Amino acid sequence: MSKQSIxxxxxxxxxGYESTPRISILLVRRKYDPFKGKWAxxxxxxxxxxxxxxxVYRELKEETGVEIGYLEQLYTFGQPERDPRDRIISVxxxxxxxxxxxxxxxxxxxxxxxxxxINNLPxxxxxxxxxxxxxxxxxxxxxxxxxxxxxxxxEKFPFSDLExxxxxxxxxxxxxxxxxxxxxxxxxxxxLQEKAxxxxxxxxxxxxxxxxxxxxxxxxxxxxxI
Amino acid sequence: MSKQSIxxxxxxxxxGYESTPRISILLVRRKYDPFKGKWAxxxxxxxxxxxxxxxVYRELKEETGVEIGYLEQLYTFGQPERDPRDRIISVxxxxxxxxxxxxxxxxxxxxxxxxxxINNLPxxxxxxxxxxxxxxxxxxxxxxxxxxxxxxxxEKFPFSDLExxxxxxxxxxxxxxxxxxxxxxxxxxxxLQEKAxxxxxxxxxxxxxxxxxxxxxxxxxxxxxI
DNA sequence: GCAAAAGTGTTACAATTACACCCATGT
DNA sequence: ACATGGGTGTAATTGTAACACTTTTGC
Numbered sequence: 001m002s003k004q005s006i007x008x009x010x011x012x013x014x015x016g017y018e019s020t021p022r023i024s025i026l027l028v029r030r031k032y033d034p035f036k037g038k039w040a041x042x043x044x045x046x047x048x049x050x051x052x053x054x055x056v057y058r059e060l061k062e063e064t065g066v067e068i069g070y071l072e073q074l075y076t077f078g079q080p081e082r083d084p085r086d087r088i089i090s091v092x093x094x095x096x097x098x099x100x101x102x103x104x105x106x107x108x109x110x111x112x113x114x115x116x117x118i119n120n121l122p123x124x125x126x127x128x129x130x131x132x133x134x135x136x137x138x139x140x141x142x143x144x145x146x147x148x149x150x151x152x153x154x155e156k157f158p159f160s161d162l163e164x165x166x167x168x169x170x171x172x173x174x175x176x177x178x179x180x181x182x183x184x185x186x187x188x189x190x191x192l193q194e195k196a197x198x199x200x201x202x203x204x205x206x207x208x209x210x211x212x213x214x215x216x217x218x219x220x221x222x223x224x225x226i
Numbered sequence: 227m228s229k230q231s232i233x234x235x236x237x238x239x240x241x242g243y244e245s246t247p248r249i250s251i252l253l254v255r256r257k258y259d260p261f262k263g264k265w266a267x268x269x270x271x272x273x274x275x276x277x278x279x280x281x282v283y284r285e286l287k288e289e290t291g292v293e294i295g296y297l298e299q300l301y302t303f304g305q306p307e308r309d310p311r312d313r314i315i316s317v318x319x320x321x322x323x324x325x326x327x328x329x330x331x332x333x334x335x336x337x338x339x340x341x342x343x344i345n346n347l348p349x350x351x352x353x354x355x356x357x358x359x360x361x362x363x364x365x366x367x368x369x370x371x372x373x374x375x376x377x378x379x380x381e382k383f384p385f386s387d388l389e390x391x392x393x394x395x396x397x398x399x400x401x402x403x404x405x406x407x408x409x410x411x412x413x414x415x416x417x418l419q420e421k422a423x424x425x426x427x428x429x430x431x432x433x434x435x436x437x438x439x440x441x442x443x444x445x446x447x448x449x450x451x452i
Numbered sequence: 453g454c455a456a457a458a459g460t461g462t463t464a465c466a467a468t469t470a471c472a473c474c475c476a477t478g479t
Numbered sequence: 480a481c482a483t484g485g486g487t488g489t490a491a492t493t494g495t496a497a498c499a500c501t502t503t504t505g506c
Contacts, residue, residue, distance in 0.1 A: 004274060005274055006232075006233070006234045007230050008232045008315055051304065052304040052315075076299060080275050080277060091304065159458080159459090160457075176458090176459085176460095177459085178495075180459085181461095199505095200456045201456035201503080201504065202457055202502065202505095203457090203503075203504060204457080204458060205458085205459090386485075401469075401471085402486085404469065407488095425478095425483085426477085426478065426482075427476080427478085427483035427485065428475065428477050428484055428485045431485085
């Protein structure tokens, strides 16, 4: 009991979205053994007096330079054999970044950090494929009952971005009219007096997620659901 | 990093149900400091080569003698100040026991282990009140989208037991006809040729949850939902 | 004026809710 | 025969899903 020698790490599956459209995940290439040279999700050891979430933010900044807008705990992975050398328990998180925060630190060696399309992932170190699978499942499920999709879009976004995000993540077509009716019906989006400039076709109105309003509605018992 | 001195425990919030009706939670009284004499949820240190879930089953058996039928990970609590002495991270689980497993080990001092009604809980050691709150929320939410309620009932149960369980947990009346229609409509309950014996009134038919059938239906895309 | 994406309403269908009486047993 | 809990169907309402044309801009 008092001779317990278990180490604790945090790891973070960080998702980004481009309107290409593609959903991507932030990976780092390992510099040391075990699994030297393999891609892995960013993470590292928790310091003795450090809260778990702080450790996640710190490691992400150190390893990738990315600052995330949304973070939640995913699951704790603790199988004794998950690390070939020591007993290491990993508290995994999942995070979302907006496109404008979607850049990798200038001081990182670009060869060591990269975004990968979730449909085209490399083999990963440790049990990170498991962690990633769970994170993807959680994200897919969660966007249907919590308004976290906005955390993957710019502050101001055209409605079609939201629609494409859902189409891409859920892997099925969505009826534009019904979707718009439903989302706008909640009343948690502010329609701005601004139009998207770039691109072909008719310019879209921009919208903004009103978080304060969302919590008011939630308190009233209104449930977000797709 | 290599001087990390964090310890890892598991703790389990174990729920039971009696058709009184009441939802109860298994607690143990602490024998040692810190919080000596206070009630706490059962748990303890993970051994070096021990999977986390094994540690939960072991601690539950050692401390309470209760064998649980359902177990899932809840959340990992890691605030540095959650234990007044050391840095201890707790991987919390939540478990469900059927009424017939609802007994406390004969070799336990009865004064040290007890079931408490969730509406009448004592002050708890550490941050266990937080853990418990989260577990209750999770249970309430989860019975609406996964068929875990059966894990709190006997193998064979009258339909009214299920209805009362849901009424009690959700804290609102449920229309008997609509509820029955919906649940039986899923086709995951077998109606037995047996009747409940005890009690006043017309004897109820007994039902049994068909887990195999449930997974078949789930694979077909049928989703359980209340 | 044409290509490209944005914006908009109505109808059919499915699911959910509301609601009240008879049945089987024990005493 | 009465008290107790068990068992059952239908109609109204609500929510969801299907569906196609017009508008605004850039080239």
